[in-house]
Amino acid sequence: MPALLFSDDFDAPELNGENWLPCYLPHWSSWERSQARYKIRDGYLRLVVEDDQQPWCPEFDGGVRVSNLQTGHWSGPVGSRAGQHRFNQDLTVREAIAPRRLFLPHYCRLEMRARASLNPWNLAALWLIGFEDEPHRSGEITLFEVFGGNVEPDAVKIGRGIKKIHDPKLTTELDEASVPIAVGDWHVYAMDWTPEGIDFLVDGTVVTRTRQSPDYPMQLMLNLYDLPGDEDRSQALTATFDIDYVKAWAK
Incomplete structure (x- = not known):
């Protein structure tokens, strides 16, 4: 049997701090402003964005609100331009946060059992991003990415694959x-990540294959977004992203 690298089934009453940091790219904003909203109940994690939650980085990301858990963190000192997931060229580090390496896989089998209830302006996702202690190690593996506007009663468009971000070796x-x-x-979303490429699976069936493969450690980013827009929100439902478990095995 392959070695188990990571497992969280959210059966404990509190979030496991050895597995997750409950924040979203805090170096570009602040630890306090980037904090996730979540609940653990009945053996699963529920990510939520609540009414009183403020945009995480309004100067550079507008009205975007997000609850995110991540399994690592790296950034440079205050005032530097070095940090993970640099989404705007004007960003500088605002708060110094020590590097954290909780779970940084480099090739693995990764599974998530999850469900989501989304409005058109919500996004639920599980990404892996490069730890980025070296600038080119910035690619992203998208395991699960669902915009609420792409949800139908019996079908859903799920983003899965690779984003190059700033990695010159990726497309x-x-x-x-x-x-x-x-x-x-509830469904199981999975990937088999090897040096030759990545297979993406839904409920055990391969739905996408890539021939590319980021060749460096990556951290998990598990998140629920509330995106600004002009939609009528008078009949909005309570958006939720529920995760029963996240597990990873060595390849």
Whole structure:
């Protein structure tokens, strides 16, 4: 049997701090402003964005609100331009936070059992991003990416594949084809990441393959977004992203 590298089934009453940092890219904002909102109940994690939650980085990301858990962190000193997931060229580090290496896989089998209830302006995702202690190690593996506007009763467009971000060795290769499932029900989303490429699976069936493969350690980013827009929110439902477990095995 392959060695188990990581496992969290959220059966404990509190979030396991040895597995997760409950924040979102805090170096570009602040530890306090980037804090996630979540609940653990009945053996699963529920990510939420609550009414009183403020945008995490309004100067550079507008009204975006997000609850995110991540398994690592790296950034430079205050005032530097060095840090993970640099999404705007004007960003500088605002708060010095010590590097954390909780779970940084480099090739693995990764599984998540999850369900989501989304409004059109919500996004639920599980990404892996480069730890980025070296600038070129910045690629992203998208295991699960669902925009609420892409959800139908019995089908959903799920983004899965690779985004180059700032990695010159990668090419963005993202499959967003529809899968005939109800995303509000429990399903298992998985990937087999090897040096030769990545297989993406839904409920044990391969739905996408890539021939690219980031060759460096990456951290998990598990998140629920509330994205600004002009939609009528008067009939909004309570958006949730529920995760029953996240597990990884050596390849």
